[in-house]
Amino acid sequence: MDVRSAFTSTFLLLLALWMPLPALASTELYIVYMGEKKHDDPSLVIASHHDVLTSLLGSKDEALKSIVYSYKHGFSGFAAMLTESQAEELSSLLQRARHGEDIIVGVVDSGIWPExxxxxxxxxxxxxxxxxxxxxxxxxxxxSSCNRKIIGVRWYTGGVEADALQGEFMSARDMGGHGTHVASTIAGSPVRNASSGGLAAGVARGGAPRARLAIYKACWGARTRCGGAAILAAIDDATNDGVDVLSLSLGGFEEFAGTLHAVARGIPVVFSGMNDGPAPQTVRNTVPWVITVAATMMDRSFPTVMQLGNNERLVGQSHYSDDAAVNTSEFRMLVHSRRCNNVTQLASANASGNVVLCYEPSDTPFNHPGQKLGSAIDNVKNLGAKGLIFAGYSSNVLDRTDSCNGIMPCVLVDYEIANRIAFYIASTRSPVVRISPAKSVVGDTVLSPRVASFSARGPSAEYPGILKPDIAAPGVSILAAVRNSYQFMSGTSMACPHVSAIIALLKSIHPDWSPAMIKSAIITTGMSSRPRYSINFT
Structure with missing residues (x-):
């Protein structure tokens, strides 16, 4: 065996060992030394190795095929079969990015759940x-709620509507979960065995897991309502506090002068593009100096099998999990109500105790994630229904599998599947259905990459000469922290922190780059087949 390379830095050692096997002619065994391990739990160390290789090779399957050994007790490192160019790219990545080590990300949102x-x-x-x-x-x-991860918090109530403050924590503690979800997507430390009721199980971590968090609570209440004056105060404080990146998963904010001065101070500012798609000219936060983020689907889906009384099996999408599954082995009566948004129609369909099939009207497409579906869920729940099968446009229904979140079996289907169920209902006296818990499936290329239907579209109504949104990132069924658990959320609010995390990594590699240089690097590489600065999170 030939040792072909030697120590390259305190963080990375690559030793190329020649292996005369014809099947591996284009690859060699490289030993990657990553220095002192960051976790006491060996499984988390191994997971970090898989993450590194996944970001390099493009999929977890390829990462698992490539890796030969994980070194996780005395130090952190691994041995993997790589091409020479992959080894060079990995060397550059690990030597410099260090998972966003010590980059400070300011998050203006609804606070944080520090535990x-x-x-x-x-x-x-x-x-x-x-x-x-x-x-x-x-x-x-x-x-003591602050630590070496959450290094600072501030909170603001001035200008916030009084009813939004009712029942709230008068502190930076997050009541609704939105801010916690965003912060953990940006910089959450690796957490083993995270899932939502067993779905999407694995290691959850942020895109820049070694970055620090500075929290600015300017949004309040269950509906996450924000005050413009409070947001401006948060941006002003964050600029002086020393943040390296500002992440704002919010909209309706017009006081953009504060963001201009932050960018002038060298702080990239990232906004969500909002959720008023698919109509054109709905994108918000469109001033040219900020980065505006759209939401895309991921290649992960949650198929749910519905067995009809005639033994026909049809598949929809849901987040109906094993943890929430009660009496899934039994069939329930299946009833049909054309519109669940019409309470009178729904009541006449005898929804109580049964599973209801209903349709989103074909002449009114979704204009906000979960808006009409949320109304349908509330109505069938209030009438005592035990499940919902909701039909919508095939391009829309997969975007909102988080809408039910364990309330009941709630399956989203397109019109083709719905029509087959409706035909079955009409053809028998006692139609029944059995809904099985969803499964997690990764690698569904039909779904990804595709802009989510709810994601607001350009061009900008305020600045028609400026192309917005700037970039798209995963924003559908994102699993992240909410209080002491992990839940799915969807929206451009979930896409924005992905980009904020990428910026934290870039700031770690290129601390001298201006916000304009960072924005250019992101939007000019985002469409490549394996974007250099693009990452997917669990």
Whole structure:
């Protein structure tokens, strides 16, 4: 065996070992040394190796095929079969990015749930000396709620509608979960065995898991309503506190002068494009100096089998999990109501105790994620239904599998499947259905990449000469932290933190790059077959 390369840095050692096997003629065995392990749990160390190889090779399957050994006890590293060019790319990536080490990401949102495992600070060094922020205390949030991961918090109530503050924590603690979900997507520490009721099980982590978080709570209440004056104050404080990136998964904010000054200070600002698609000219947050993010599907789906009384098996999509599955082995009566949004029609269909099939009207496409579906869910639940099969446009229904979130068996289907179910109902006196829990399937290329139907479209109504959104990122059925659990959420709010995480990695590699240079790097590489700066998160 020939040793073909030697020590390259304190973070990376590549040793190429020649293996005279014809099947592996184009690859060689490289040993990758990643230095001191960041986790005591060996499984998390192994998961980090898989993540590194997945980002390099494009899929987890290829990563698992490539890896030969994981070194996870005395140090962190692995041995893998790679081509020379892959080894060079990996060397450059690991030597410099370091998972966003010590980059400070400011998150303006609904606060944070500090006890979540995603914000564990074990293995972190001291808070960066350049940090000038503070940890503002309040209701159920004391100084110990901050740590070396959540390095600072502030909260703002000025200008926020009074009813949005009712029942809220008067602190940076997150009541609704939106801000926690966003923050963990950006910089959550690796968490083993995360799932939503057994769905999407695996290691959950943020895109820049070694970055630090600075939290600015300017949004309040179950509907996550934000105050413009509060947002502006948060941006102003964050600029002075020393954040490296600002992430704002919110809209309807018109006081853009604050973001202009932040960008002028070298701080990239990332906004969600909002969820008013698929109509054109609906995109928001369109000033040219910020990065505006659209939402895409991922290659992960959640097929759910519906068995009809005639033994026909049809497949829809849902988040109906094993944990939520009660009496799934029994058949239930199946009734048909053309429109679940019409309470009178629904009541006459005898929804109580039964599974209801209903349709989204074909002349009114979705204009907001879950808007009409949410109304249907509320109506069938209030009438005592035990399940919902909801039909919509085939291009739309897969975008909203998180709408039911365990309330009941809730399956989304396209019109073709719905019509087959309706025909069965009409052809028998006692139609019944049995709904099985969903399964997690990865690698569905039909779904990805595709812009989600709810994602707002350009061109910008305010600035028609500016192309917006700037970039798209995963925003459908994203699993991330909510309080002490992990839940799916969908929206451009979930896409925005993906891009914020990529910027944290870029800032770690290129601390001297301006916001314009970072924006250019992202939008000019995002359409490649394996984008250099594009990552998918669990």
């Amino acid at each position: 979540s495992r995603s914000f564990d600070d074990r293995g972190y060094g001291p808070v960066p000396a350049r940090w000038k922020g503070t940890c503002e205390t309040g209701a159920e949030f004391n100084a």
